[in-house]
Amino acid sequence: MIALISDVHGNLPALEAVLADIAALDAQPRVWCLGDITGYGASPAECVALVRERCEVTIAGNHDLAVVRDRRVSPEAVPGLFDGGPGAGIAHAQRTLDADAIAWLRTLAPSRTLDNVELHHGSARDPIWEYVRTPETATSHLVQQVRELGAVGHTHMPLLWELAPGTDLAQGGLMPDGSSIVLVRGTRRVFNPGSVGQPRDRDPRAAWATLQHGTLTFRRTEYDVERARADIAAAGLPAESGDRLELGW
Secondary structure, three states, X not given: OEEEEOOOOOXXXXXXXXXXXXXXXXXXXXXXXXXXXXXXXXXXXXHHHHHHHHOOEEOOOHHHHHHOOOHHHOOOOOXXXXXXXXXXXXXXXXXXXXXXXXXXXXXOOOEEEEOOEEEEOOOOOOOOOOOOOOHHHHHHHHHHOOOOEEEEOOOOXXXXXXXXXXXXXXXXXXXXXXXXXXXXXXXXXXXXXXXXXXXXXXXXXXXXXXXXXXXXXXXEEOOOHHHHHHHHHHOOOOHHHHHHHHHOO
């Protein structure tokens, strides 16, 4: 079984709960992380350590790149983008991650292909910044996606888009908990497992997905949201970063 997680954003209670659910399904799972381990949440160091330990492959998200001061996401390149809650989360990660964790984050790229599955944090067209969340952006992505199956993060929503042969516009959208699809050959697809640490589809439960025996399944996990909010407050991070966890937005 391959489990896909994304957008942990320093939320240790959510990550621990999801990893426990993954282990309950498979004693030796392969876990792939689609980026943004850091940002927003109170526990970037603990989340980085867990992802390093448990994930077979990890790609970089825009927050991770900002934490390591990658020039592509520098304040000069994107002025104002990391103000407020995002900026506070990045600064907190820069203060709390040790040199070894920072060095490891620097090794990550925002795209990778593994087992014939194309992985991007954003999209094939723009692996760092583009949100694949509309039929139009999904179509643009799928036209450039080399493999039949791709996985992306960044939108914080569990999504599936398909571009069947002979069609001009991708079809798909939000995928509720427990939704499964058999991946028949011949149709190009891209999916987003949703966010572990900061879902934005009005469902506060941590989101993730599994690939097993040619079937893609979207999953949700309950976790201690109040603990995550308390951790954010104790770290001196903006209250909005905790409040939105309760709303799933």
